[in-house]
Amino acid sequence: MFSKFLSVTSSLLLLVFLVGVSGCGNESPQIESKITKALKKFDTEEQNTAHKAEMRKYHMDHLKHKRDLTMYGGIRTAEDSLKGCIDCHVPAPEGDKVVRHTDPEHFCTTCHAYASVQIDCFQCHADHPDKPESATATANNASMDKNLGIVADDSTSKTSTEVTAQ
Amino acid sequence: MSGKNDMHQNTDQNAGDGGNINSYRRQFMASVVGISGVAAVATIAPGIILQQAQAKPADETVTNKVRWGLLIDINKLNDGGDACVEACKKEHGWGDEKLSNKEQDAQWIRKVKVTEKMTGHVTNLPVMCQHCDTAPCVDVCPTGASMKRADGIVLVNKHICIGCRYCMMACPYKARSFVHETLIDQRPHSPRGKGVVEACNMCVHRVDAGQKPACVEAAPEAILFGDLNDKESDISKALKQFGGTQIRADLGLNTGVRYWGI
Numbered sequence: 001m002f003s004k005f006l007s008v009t010s011s012l013l014l015l016v017f018l019v020g021v022s023g024c025g026n027e028s029p030q031i032e033s034k035i036t037k038a039l040k041k042f043d044t045e046e047q048n049t050a051h052k053a054e055m056r057k058y059h060m061d062h063l064k065h066k067r068d069l070t071m072y073g074g075i076r077t078a079e080d081s082l083k084g085c086i087d088c089h090v091p092a093p094e095g096d097k098v099v100r101h102t103d104p105e106h107f108c109t110t111c112h113a114y115a116s117v118q119i120d121c122f123q124c125h126a127d128h129p130d131k132p133e134s135a136t137a138t139a140n141n142a143s144m145d146k147n148l149g150i151v152a153d154d155s156t157s158k159t160s161t162e163v164t165a166q
Numbered sequence: 167m168s169g170k171n172d173m174h175q176n177t178d179q180n181a182g183d184g185g186n187i188n189s190y191r192r193q194f195m196a197s198v199v200g201i202s203g204v205a206a207v208a209t210i211a212p213g214i215i216l217q218q219a220q221a222k223p224a225d226e227t228v229t230n231k232v233r234w235g236l237l238i239d240i241n242k243l244n245d246g247g248d249a250c251v252e253a254c255k256k257e258h259g260w261g262d263e264k265l266s267n268k269e270q271d272a273q274w275i276r277k278v279k280v281t282e283k284m285t286g287h288v289t290n291l292p293v294m295c296q297h298c299d300t301a302p303c304v305d306v307c308p309t310g311a312s313m314k315r316a317d318g319i320v321l322v323n324k325h326i327c328i329g330c331r332y333c334m335m336a337c338p339y340k341a342r343s344f345v346h347e348t349l350i351d352q353r354p355h356s357p358r359g360k361g362v363v364e365a366c367n368m369c370v371h372r373v374d375a376g377q378k379p380a381c382v383e384a385a386p387e388a389i390l391f392g393d394l395n396d397k398e399s400d401i402s403k404a405l406k407q408f409g410g411t412q413i414r415a416d417l418g419l420n421t422g423v424r425y426w427g428i
């Protein structure tokens with residue numbers, strides 16, 4: 001009985017999951033074009049492709065794994081840091097313009113709205129970077145990013161230009 | 167090191183006055199002077215020893231070799247701790263709850279005024295989570311969300327907190343708050359949200375990065391932060407020499423936050 005329930009649930013989950021992934025994959029240029037561009041870019045195209053492929057399917061697993069490492073072990077590396085994702089994928093507030101997860105152009109919301117999957121992270125976690133003047137840990141992130149092969153893309157981001165200067 | 171000299175002068179001026187407070191001050195300053203001497207040597211000789219004692223590599227798990235603690239000399243807090251409260255609010259973004267009433271407002275750290283009935287003597291002290299060794303809030307939590315990290319920092323794992331508020335009932339220091347309203351624009355390093363309990367987390371994100379808690383930076387002359395397990399740390403030496411008071415020591419919770427001057 002229970003195993004039947006399990007298999008039904010998992011196939012349902014798989015279905016939702018596939019819809020979600022294809023929704024944000026290359027098959028769906030409408031969505032792809034709506035997704036906000038990341039602020040930083042990888043050194044090589046291979047790294048970029050690998051990052052996209054991995055994160056589209058498994059970002060939630062990465063985040064949940066890292067969440068426990070951070071809570072219990074105090075491990076705060078750049079790898080799989082939710083704050084790191086946000087710093088790169090959501091623009092910092094500029095004047096009155098703040099992009100929040102309730103806005104359709106928010107990086108996470110674009111896909112999650114399409115796939116009808118609710119995001120709970122931002123009930124507590126910041127859904128956008130701090131205002132530039134109060135961002136104190138940015139320099140730290142920049143040095144950690146180097147280890148991950150991420151470099152600041154000067155052409156698209158004012159914030160990351162500051163980061164490289166520091 | 168001009169601060170050091172100033173402190174010497176103060177100590178001398180106060181020396182003749184007698185009285186409890188002055189003797190506390192004298193002890194504290196003497197220890198600070200002594201310690202800053204040691205610190206200077208340690209910094210000059212092997213380079214970055216002091217830094218290393220504080221920071222752990224970002225990818226290393228915390229261990230129980232360390233136990234973080236605070237020592238607060240309330241006689242040196244001229245404002246009774248207002249600056250600490252402000253610094254904490256700014257660091258973690260609490261205290262700006264629009265819809266909550268006075269009873270519901272978040273309070274990670276607050277100023278407590280104690281009046282001795284007979285003499286009318288008033289003492290102000292900042293009280294935050296005392297980071298108890300045997301923490302009642304951890305004992306009672308039904309989900310394991312209220313937890314003590316290996317290095318003695320007591321935290322709420324908000325991912326699994328169900329908001330039952332049992333820990334708020336259990337805490338003898340009224341250190342915990344419950345968030346009653348939807349929040350936006352949290353500080354990126356300090357997630358907080360509706361429906362879960364929160365409290366002073368000893369600025370765990372700063373401690374992990376080798377920095378001092380925000381309230382300590384706001385009152386560096388009055389608060390020592392350090393490793394209680396390390397016999398050579400400033401805080402351990404000061405406590406060994408002059409002791410330190412636990413609030414409600416009778417409860418036997420072996421708190422990580424100790425006071426001078428209460």
Ligand code: SF4
Nearest residue numbers: 295296298301303337
């Ligand atoms: S002071 Fe209260 S919240 Fe902090 S550890 Fe002790 S019981 Fe828990």
Ligand code: SF4
Nearest residue numbers: 254366368369379381
């Ligand atoms: S240690 Fe940090 S969280 Fe705790 S009272 Fe001080 S500033 Fe607030």
